[in-house]
Amino acid sequence: MESPTVLQPGERVSKLRFFIEPVRGLASAGRPVDADGMPVLADVWRRGSLLYQVEGDSMAPTLKDGDRVYVDPSDLDLREGRVYVFEIPGDGHTIKRARRLDDGELWLVSDNPKYRPWRPSEMRVIGRVYYHDPAGGRL
Numbered sequence: 001m002e003s004p005t006v007l008q009p010g011e012r013v014s015k016l017r018f019f020i021e022p023v024r025g026l027a028s029a030g031r032p033v034d035a036d037g038m039p040v041l042a043d044v045w046r047r048g049s050l051l052y053q054v055e056g057d058s059m060a061p062t063l064k065d066g067d068r069v070y071v072d073p074s075d076l077d078l079r080e081g082r083v084y085v086f087e088i089p090g091d092g093h094t095i096k097r098a099r100r101l102d103d104g105e106l107w108l109v110s111d112n113p114k115y116r117p118w119r120p121s122e123m124r125v126i127g128r129v130y131y132h133d134p135a136g137g138r139l
Helices: none
Strands: 018-021 023-027 038-041 050-054 068-072 083-088 092-100 106-109 124-133
Touching (some): 038 068
Antiparallel strands (some): 083 124, 092 106
């Protein structure tokens, strides 16, 4: 029996329309992931993008536990209503929607109404989520 071919991160597969890209981390209550990589859609993937796997239900129904999101780390300008990955010191990574609430301040908002909006005292924008690949979806 012939052993399977092992792909390296970034290596393209000839007849299929995806390649392997390292997972940067889980994002919701986020913690780092040590993974060799997951298939990403070549037609959608942007050079320099980051791959995250969703953990938890705070962004449901938009994003579900186990979904993958493609993140553009060059898009750091927070805009109303868009979804971003943030790093919260001491709490890891989280995926939230940027919203300006009644006080005019920018808040991190979950799509799931059972979670309250919050404004961490310190955060770093990792990038904007530009593509959502549902668990059990296209790949």
